[in-house]
Amino acid sequence: MATRQSRSAARLMMAPAVILLLGWMLVPLIMTLLFSFKKYLPLRGGDLGWVGFDNYIRFVSSSAFWPSIYATLVVVGGVLIITVGFGILLAILLNQPMWGQGIVRILVIAPFFVMPTVSALVWKNMFMDPVNGLLAHLWKFFGATPIEWLSQASLQSIVMIVSWQWLPFATLILLTAIQSLDSEQLEAAEMDGAPPLKRFGYITLPHLGRAITVVVLIQTIFLLSVFAEIFVTTGGAFGTRTLTYLIYQRVLESQNVGLGSAGGVYAIILANIVAIFLMRAVGKNLDA
Amino acid sequence: MGHIRLNQVSKSFGDVQVIPPLDLTIEDGEFTVFVGPSGCGKSTLLRLIAGLEDITSGHIDIDGADATNVPPAKRGLAMVFQSYALYPHMSVRKNIAFPMKMAGLPEAEQTRRIDNAASALNLTDYLDRRPGQLSGGQRQRVAIGRAIVREPAAFLFDEPLSNLDAALRVGMRLEISELHKRLKTTMVYVTHDQVEAMTMADRIVVLRAGMIEQVGSPLELYHTPRNAFVAGFIGSPKMNLIEGPEAQKHGAAIIGIRPEHTDVSKTEGLWKGVVGVAEHLGSDTFIHVHDTGLADTFTVRITGDIQVRHGDTIHLSPQMDKLHRFDARGLRID
Numbered sequence: 001m002a003t004r005q006s007r008s009a010a011r012l013m014m015a016p017a018v019i020l021l022l023g024w025m026l027v028p029l030i031m032t033l034l035f036s037f038k039k040y041l042p043l044r045g046g047d048l049g050w051v052g053f054d055n056y057i058r059f060v061s062s063s064a065f066w067p068s069i070y071a072t073l074v075v076v077g078g079v080l081i082i083t084v085g086f087g088i089l090l091a092i093l094l095n096q097p098m099w100g101q102g103i104v105r106i107l108v109i110a111p112f113f114v115m116p117t118v119s120a121l122v123w124k125n126m127f128m129d130p131v132n133g134l135l136a137h138l139w140k141f142f143g144a145t146p147i148e149w150l151s152q153a154s155l156q157s158i159v160m161i162v163s164w165q166w167l168p169f170a171t172l173i174l175l176t177a178i179q180s181l182d183s184e185q186l187e188a189a190e191m192d193g194a195p196p197l198k199r200f201g202y203i204t205l206p207h208l209g210r211a212i213t214v215v216v217l218i219q220t221i222f223l224l225s226v227f228a229e230i231f232v233t234t235g236g237a238f239g240t241r242t243l244t245y246l247i248y249q250r251v252l253e254s255q256n257v258g259l260g261s262a263g264g265v266y267a268i269i270l271a272n273i274v275a276i277f278l279m280r281a282v283g284k285n286l287d288a
Numbered sequence: 289m290g291h292i293r294l295n296q297v298s299k300s301f302g303d304v305q306v307i308p309p310l311d312l313t314i315e316d317g318e319f320t321v322f323v324g325p326s327g328c329g330k331s332t333l334l335r336l337i338a339g340l341e342d343i344t345s346g347h348i349d350i351d352g353a354d355a356t357n358v359p360p361a362k363r364g365l366a367m368v369f370q371s372y373a374l375y376p377h378m379s380v381r382k383n384i385a386f387p388m389k390m391a392g393l394p395e396a397e398q399t400r401r402i403d404n405a406a407s408a409l410n411l412t413d414y415l416d417r418r419p420g421q422l423s424g425g426q427r428q429r430v431a432i433g434r435a436i437v438r439e440p441a442a443f444l445f446d447e448p449l450s451n452l453d454a455a456l457r458v459g460m461r462l463e464i465s466e467l468h469k470r471l472k473t474t475m476v477y478v479t480h481d482q483v484e485a486m487t488m489a490d491r492i493v494v495l496r497a498g499m500i501e502q503v504g505s506p507l508e509l510y511h512t513p514r515n516a517f518v519a520g521f522i523g524s525p526k527m528n529l530i531e532g533p534e535a536q537k538h539g540a541a542i543i544g545i546r547p548e549h550t551d552v553s554k555t556e557g558l559w560k561g562v563v564g565v566a567e568h569l570g571s572d573t574f575i576h577v578h579d580t581g582l583a584d585t586f587t588v589r590i591t592g593d594i595q596v597r598h599g600d601t602i603h604l605s606p607q608m609d610k611l612h613r614f615d616a617r618g619l620r621i622d
Binding site: 182184185187188189190191192193194198202203206207209 | 390
């Protein structure tokens with residue numbers, strides 16, 4: 001049915017959705033670009049005219065810029081290492097035949113359904129509270145002084161909370177990948193004299209390679225924009241100000257829309273670099 | 289090297305006994321084929337020998353030593369899987385080298401064995417390719433190469449040709465047979481195809497529902513099947529098995545006559561029937577005859593060609609000295 005008529009009909013049918021999506025994306029993008037070249041202070045005089053690349057230079061030369069990059073890298077890197085590492089372990093465990101497999105799998109996925117704000121608040125108040133938190137009780141039970149998680153180990157706490165949220169995603173994708181591994185390959189390796197750890201290293205891990213790439217890239221895109229978890233826990237204090245959070249502060253707290261927009265454009269470029277790699281990896285996956 | 293003895297080996301999955309206790313000895317250097325209909329337990333039996341499944345009771349001896357609880361890698365057996373089970377992310381060379389790498393063989397020895405195997409299996413030009421870039425037959429040869437380099441006490445083949453097309457299957461059948469003649473290593477081969485069994489085996493083990501129905505050389509099985517099941521399973525086209533009054537005339541519950549041991553005439557004969565389908569192969573003709581009053585279809589095979597058409601009446605006479613007789617339990621009467 002790929003006649004000329006059917007193709008133009010298809011285009012006509014798709015047009016509303018495509019136009020809506022394009023508008024949704026292009027309007028904010030163009031406005032961000034526009035603002036980034038302006039000095040725009042809503043509460044201190046409003047639009048003060050074009051300033052060229054001033055905002056871009058000011059954004060990167062600010063003393064908060066490099067710490068925010070560092071914080072972003074720690075959050076993204078830390079969460080990736082934890083989710084991929086534990087994700088592989090959990091996927092292998094969940095792949096073993098056991099009693100109550102269905103329920104266990106649902107339980108494992110559960111954290112993904114909890115809203116970021118809610119899960120961060122639960123962690124903050126129920127686990128990490130230095131007086132009433134479960135972790136504080138645990139520390140006291142062993143006679144240790146409870147850690148003030150969100151101030152003493154602020155970045156680690158954020159990593160922990162976000163990892164808890166994203167572990168189900170990694171586990172799920174890796175589990176499906178493990179399930180597609182031909183069991184005869186593992187048996188062949190067993191006959192060839194490979195002990196369990198080598199079977200994992202030589203057969204299972206290479207088989208998971210592509211799934212791991214996909215997990216890493218998709219998560220990176222979402223982790224770059226982690227916001228709610230920081231907002232409700234530390235509010236950007238104690239070195240937890242990531243690039244996303246810095247942009248938020250520039251726009252809303254310092255009311256400097258131009259400067260924030262310049263930061264936004266940097267973030268767009270960063271996210272798109274990751275997206276290109278992602279599309280290549282996923283595209284290869286589809287070819288094979 | 290390569291003497292395998294099963295002593296009262298049985299296997300159950302939960303409450304289901306798939307292999308009742310059985311005894312079997314596979315002699316050194318022998319090409320043994322396990323054959324039977326699907327689900328008869330032949331692959332399970334092979335996996336028990338390989339050690340990929342734990343046996344429920346009994347003992348397995350390999351070269352006189354008890355191997356019942358020895359892990360698969362230490363049994364000195366190499367296996368070729370139905371799906372070939374090549375490692376997709378490794379080149380052919382690395383695939384073949386894998387078992388030697390695991391055994392920690394020196395680099396030079398690995399290279400020597402890979403080159404030997406590659407030249408024996410015509411893989412020299414493909415050593416740096418990935419399995420995904422090879423044809424089915426080439427993948428099969430890589431799988432065999434990976435087994436050869438281990439210099440095992442015995443090779444285990446699990447339906448290795450079932451994923452190949454008909455022409456390649458005939459070719460690979462010959463290659464495996466020639467390999468066996470050259471290496472003189474014990475080989476155990478599982479198949480559901482009785483033609484493969486007949487052409488390749490020194491000894492055939494016919495299995496049904498986990499039980500050994502008969503063990504013997506291909507021609508023993510052909511000429512003196514121990515029961516009606518073996519008689520019907522071995523031989524192509526299948527033997528005609530006839531029950532009822534015609535069998536009682538010969539003092540048996542079932543009589544069997546092979547298609548090739550029946551004479552055909554258009555004018556006279558012992559039995560009469562109507563031609564259903566005649567398959568003309570040139571060298572042979574298979575005629576499926578209906579309405580004989582003996583069995584649903586009676587198949588005859590004649591050398592050369594005969595002019596018969598659908599619906600023609602035809603007369604059949606079995607060669608009485610080639611008649612097989614079986615009692616009510618299906619056992620052979622001599």
